[in-house]
Amino acid sequence: MTLTLSSKALALVLFAVVSGCGSDAASAPAGPPAADAAPDVPAARGCRAEAELLTTAAGVPFVRTPDSCFSAIADFPYTPKYVEIDGLRQAYVDEGPPGADPILLLHGQPSWSYLYRKMIPVLVAAGHRVIAMDHVGLGRSDKPTDIRYYSYLGHISRLERFVEALKLQNVTMFCQDWGSLIGLHVAGKHPDWFARVVVGDGNLPVVPAGFVPFPPVENPDQLDDTIVPPFAAFPAQQVSFYDAEGNLLGGGDPMKAFATWMAYAMKSPKFHPAEVIEAMTWFPLPAAAAAAYDAPFPSRVYMAGIRVFPSLANQLGGVNQAPWEGLKKYTRPFLTIWASNDPGNLGSKSVQANLVDNIPGAAGQPHVRLPEASHFLQDDQGPEIAKRMVDFIAATPR
Numbered sequence: 001m002t003l004t005l006s007s008k009a010l011a012l013v014l015f016a017v018v019s020g021c022g023s024d025a026a027s028a029p030a031g032p033p034a035a036d037a038a039p040d041v042p043a044a045r046g047c048r049a050e051a052e053l054l055t056t057a058a059g060v061p062f063v064r065t066p067d068s069c070f071s072a073i074a075d076f077p078y079t080p081k082y083v084e085i086d087g088l089r090q091a092y093v094d095e096g097p098p099g100a101d102p103i104l105l106l107h108g109q110p111s112w113s114y115l116y117r118k119m120i121p122v123l124v125a126a127g128h129r130v131i132a133m134d135h136v137g138l139g140r141s142d143k144p145t146d147i148r149y150y151s152y153l154g155h156i157s158r159l160e161r162f163v164e165a166l167k168l169q170n171v172t173m174f175c176q177d178w179g180s181l182i183g184l185h186v187a188g189k190h191p192d193w194f195a196r197v198v199v200g201d202g203n204l205p206v207v208p209a210g211f212v213p214f215p216p217v218e219n220p221d222q223l224d225d226t227i228v229p230p231f232a233a234f235p236a237q238q239v240s241f242y243d244a245e246g247n248l249l250g251g252g253d254p255m256k257a258f259a260t261w262m263a264y265a266m267k268s269p270k271f272h273p274a275e276v277i278e279a280m281t282w283f284p285l286p287a288a289a290a291a292a293y294d295a296p297f298p299s300r301v302y303m304a305g306i307r308v309f310p311s312l313a314n315q316l317g318g319v320n321q322a323p324w325e326g327l328k329k330y331t332r333p334f335l336t337i338w339a340s341n342d343p344g345n346l347g348s349k350s351v352q353a354n355l356v357d358n359i360p361g362a363a364g365q366p367h368v369r370l371p372e373a374s375h376f377l378q379d380d381q382g383p384e385i386a387k388r389m390v391d392f393i394a395a396t397p398r
Contacts, residue, residue: 056087091140108177112139118382137305188323209318231279
């Protein structure tokens with residue numbers, strides 16, 4: 001099975017892979033939020049720190065989220081570490097025995113390593129070294145303020161240099177959302193770096209060279225508060241988006257839906273991470289967790305990286321073919337752990353099957369679709385995912 005490359009089908013795949021949102025998002029039935037559900041912006045935002053504009057030796061302007069913005073986060077007690085790449089601090093947490101083979105956890109947009117707070121304790125308790133990295137522009141990593149700094153290949157290059165800087169070997173990688181587009185590209189280029197790969201609701205789309213599926217967002221730095229939030233109709237307790245046979249309900253135009261998401265993320269003053277994660281999780285997101293997801297972004301100047309991420313879909317043309325061919329030769333253990341209620345095409349059985357059917361190492365592995373889980377399945381079912389990873393590693397010794 002391969003990905004369909006018609007413009008509309010490809011747009012649906014990109015919309016689901018890159019944002020986690022389905023074309024039927026606007027038709028999701030609304031419901032009252034839970035008593036402890038995430039409040040609306042700006043109440044869920046983190047600290048109101050005044051930004052200090054810094055500059056790298058190469059002249060790249062950036063901001064650094066103050067540590068005080070993270071001080072109230074009670075359920076992520078890990079001390080951040082940093083590696084410098086291109087004059088910018090890239091943050092990560094590194095827990096567990098330093099001599100053990102590493103588990104590398106890669107988040108997507110607009111989350112950060114906090115997404116793995118429910119998985120890290122289970123993995124460490126099983127004796128594993130666990131590294132959860134924040135992409136530049138997100139989490140505790142430095143945040144260039146010019147949207148033109150960010151690129152798909154730039155994120156890939158930084159991940160490669162991160163692995164090399166930490167001298168990571170025999171890595172077991174878990175990747176999801178944009179973390180999968182970045183991580184699977186690197187795995188396809190450097191299969192010898194990875195002892196195992198686990199993917200949750202992710203993919204490596206192969207887009208023809210020269211194909212630009214969406215019109216660029218016009219006047220990207222001009223605020224527009226008229227764009228309707230794509231997630232406004234999602235209730236705190238997610239409804240089922242699939243029928244009893246596993247068929248996705250709803251409809252809509254995926255091209256228009258993704259273009260709206262690109263524009264909303266780039267231009268809306270209302271955009272903040274917690275609204276996305278609340279909408280795309282099965283369970284209501286507690287207010288404390290919402291504040292933690294928003295904490296890296298105390299004001300808009302910190303948000304260039306998450307604003308531009310959806311628009312990087314226009315940079316996929318012609319860059320993933322070789323890494324995909326590398327994955328099709330990957331014979332080491334490869335596992336997919338999927339959410340059963342991700343309303344985007346990414347949550348469909350066909351996208352999961354595309355990986356299982358094409359990657360040799362996926363044969364015979366205990367692939368699964370988890371109930372009561374949506375796109376950000378680490379938040380919904382983190383302990384269960386971590387337990388399955390512990391069992392998977394134990395069953396596939398190198």
